[in-house]
Amino acid sequence: MxxxxxxxxxxxxxxxxxxxxxxxxxxxxxxxxxxxxxxxxxxxxxxxxxxxxxxxxxxxxxxxxxxxxxxxxxxxxxxxxxxxxxxxxxxxxxxxxxxxxxxxxxxxxxxxxxxxxxxxxxxxxxxxxxxxxxxxxxxxxxxxxxxxxxSIIPLTREYASGNMVISFVHRDIFLKTYFARCLECNFCHDWCCSFGADVDIQNVEKIQQRREEILPFVRPPEGEWFEAEYEYYEEYDGNQYTRINPQGPRCVFISKDQRGCGLHRYALSKQMDYHEIKPLVCILFPLSFGEGILSLAPELDDDSLICSGSGCSAYQSIRNELEYYFGREFVEELDGVEKEVLSAP
Ligand code: SF4
Ligand code: SF4
CATH class of the missing domain: 1.25.40.10 (Tetratricopeptide repeat domain)
Incomplete structure (x- = not known):
């Protein structure tokens, strides 16, 4: 130069x-x-x-x-x-x-x-x-x-919610089970919140705008809540995402002195819909989405999820959330797919 x-x-x-x-x-x-x-x-x-x-x-x-x-x-x-x-x-x-x-x-x-x-x-x-x-x-x-x-089953049409679009489903979402009653669990210690989570840019902005109101629900921050770098990904709202940082062995947003997500508790305390503030990937866990396929999150897929085993299927535990995002027709079609998968020899 x-x-x-x-x-x-x-x-x-x-x-x-x-x-x-x-x-x-x-x-x-x-x-x-x-x-x-x-x-x-x-x-x-x-x-x-x-x-x-x-x-x-x-x-x-x-x-x-x-x-x-x-x-x-x-x-x-x-x-x-x-x-x-x-x-x-x-x-x-x-x-x-x-x-x-x-x-x-x-x-x-x-x-x-x-x-x-x-x-x-x-x-x-x-x-x-x-x-x-x-x-x-x-x-x-x-x-x-x-x-x-x-293992990948085509749906009759595309179902969209924001930038998320689903047109295939992995059969394992109907088969793999886990404990699912999270707040009744006395052994997991919120294991699935150990690593932070992906969060889209619009969600970050909403959380930052309410920072002062959220602080009493989470542990005192020892650093930044979010990684500084954003990556492009068109399936997230705003087409960009970053990661929520862990603090010690858990996500920065774990509730102060209690089990569960502090963002969720904050929303409930304000009588606010938690979908407004809690990251999408956390709400849909242990399901995951990408390239048009609804599938299991890697932790349940590879059985590293501490509570995987007997309990509810991933689909049944998240069915209401899927209906919230994609509508009644979507879950009705998935119910039909579930019947076929469960009755297959
Ligand atoms: S999904 Fe499993 S590990 Fe995560 S909070 Fe619920 S019971 Fe605990
Ligand atoms: S935002 Fe809430 S649900 Fe998501 S990883 Fe953090 S504590 Fe867990």
Missing amino acids: NGKAALPNEIASKSVKALLKFSQGHYTEAEQLVLDLLREAKDDAERYSRYLFYGEILVKLGRWEDARGALMHSAQIALNGKNDRWLVLSHEKLGDLSVLEEDWFGALHQYRYALRKVSSDFDGSVAERLAIKANAVQSAIRSRVLPQDT
Whole structure:
């Protein structure tokens, strides 16, 4: 670095060179040029297009994880700039990358997310192209994935709540059981709250706004309640999330001097709906969601959950919460799936 800013014609010539190297298949050289261009980007439009191009170069280099990072970075820029056209393009590219990886559920999720962001201002061909891609992936799931993995069951339609969308369910949610009557448990010591939890950016803002009111319900904080860094994830409200920090062996929000979640207790004390303030992943635990599939949280799936074993099925214990978020029709369809799973030989 010599501190001298690149002149516009130098940048233009670097951009042309990068494109040329890319078209000639010299991807490593194209990468070096685009990294320089990224350092020299002056505004979001330049940063966005260069991250998108960087993602394409990394795909060609077979560095798929890095490519995903670059494309998610482009999506984050699109989100910050409230630019739905960019957001749609970034998610389409993420879908294309998932196809290369043969991550069919991921691809379907990305194309459908992009489709939901297409508004009437868009050229009709964008929605058409995305629908064709989504349908092709859906066919691949039906013909190639589901026959191999009968544990994943397709639902008759998509069910959405905010940015969460479910169209498949893992059969184990009906089969795996755990103690479930959390506040009556005399052996777990809130084990499942040992690690903190993911929390979306909108939820963080709500908690911070009520900080003074929440403080009497939780232990005196020894540090920050949340990690400072946010990551992009389109399935959470606000498309970004961070983590709640633990404090000692438990989450910072464990109730002071009592069992259970301090945020939940705070909400009840204010006669407020706890869904307004308690993180979604905590409410749905031990279920989990991602890429359109409702499944078990890893701790129950791998039996590391201290109270896994006899008790209620994960589905039955969380059924009311699923109804709250996704509606009656959703749980009625799941009830039908449950009957089939439980009656299967
Ligand atoms: S899910 Fe299990 S470990 Fe977590 S609070 Fe309830 S009983 Fe305890
Ligand atoms: S926010 Fe509440 S439910 Fe979630 S991990 Fe912390 S204490 Fe447990």
